[in-house]
Amino acid sequence: MKTQEIIEQLPYGQPFLFVDELKSVDEMGTIGSFTFHEGLDFFKGHFKDKAVVPGVILTECCAQIGLVCLGIYLLSPSPNNATDDISVALSSTEMEFYRPVFPGEKVEVRSLKSYFRFNKLKCTVKMYNDNQELVCKGVLAGMLKSYEGE
Amino acid sequence: MVNKEQYQQLKDIIKLYLPEDVTEDAIEADSHFINELNINSANLVDIVLDVEDAFDIVFENEDMDKMLTVKDALAIIELKLKP
Numbered sequence: 001m002k003t004q005e006i007i008e009q010l011p012y013g014q015p016f017l018f019v020d021e022l023k024s025v026d027e028m029g030t031i032g033s034f035t036f037h038e039g040l041d042f043f044k045g046h047f048k049d050k051a052v053v054p055g056v057i058l059t060e061c062c063a064q065i066g067l068v069c070l071g072i073y074l075l076s077p078s079p080n081n082a083t084d085d086i087s088v089a090l091s092s093t094e095m096e097f098y099r100p101v102f103p104g105e106k107v108e109v110r111s112l113k114s115y116f117r118f119n120k121l122k123c124t125v126k127m128y129n130d131n132q133e134l135v136c137k138g139v140l141a142g143m144l145k146s147y148e149g150e
Numbered sequence: 151m152v153n154k155e156q157y158q159q160l161k162d163i164i165k166l167y168l169p170e171d172v173t174e175d176a177i178e179a180d181s182h183f184i185n186e187l188n189i190n191s192a193n194l195v196d197i198v199l200d201v202e203d204a205f206d207i208v209f210e211n212e213d214m215d216k217m218l219t220v221k222d223a224l225a226i227i228e229l230k231l232k233p
Contacts, residue, residue: 143192
């Protein structure tokens with residue numbers, strides 16, 4: 001399954017898609033990136049005086065690249081086939097934040113699978129900024145199921 | 151017949167995943183993991199993974215589907231431990 005096909009398979013759309021590019025995917029994890037463009041709506045209110053990407057959005061970005069993209073890859077029935085439909089539910093997040101991300105910054109997320117069993121995918125994730133500095137890291141888990149065509 | 155030792159071992163695992171509004175005393179053989187103990191499906195997976203480690207057994211997807219109550223879990227454990 002190609003990385004572009006995985007992105008097309010993501011159940012997110014504007015303004016809540018936080019994956020631009022998926023650089024690599026294998027059984028053990030993913031590497032992908034996203035740029036927080038200045039026009040993103042939440043910058044108007046977080047904060048009123050100084051725009052910073054909210055921690056929940058950084059977490060979401062980690063989850064979309066690190067957890068959901070990996071889940072789509074792991075659920076694909078064969079290397080050439082995409083799953084028909086996927087349902088996703090975040091089940092736990094444990095994040096620590098180290099550096100702020102400002103409007104216009106590009107980040108890279110790397111995930112490493114802990115396990116994928118009985119539809120639960122658990123990963124450690126790390127996000128870096130363009131200077132290769134750690135922005136945040138943590139452990140994310142979610143329930144991911146695919147529904148074959150009906 | 152419930153194997154008391156296995157039951158206690160299982161209870162010790164389950165209590166780690168109980169939400170704050172459910173106490174350990176609520177765990178009974180007939181308790182339904184999701185409906186009565188308020189354990190979510192993600193934590194149920196963690197319970198199974200801990201049970202696998204504690205009893206040195208492996209659960210299959212069918213086992214997971216059948217494991218609705220504490221008693222169901224004990225039955226699966228007992229079956230897997232049979233020589």
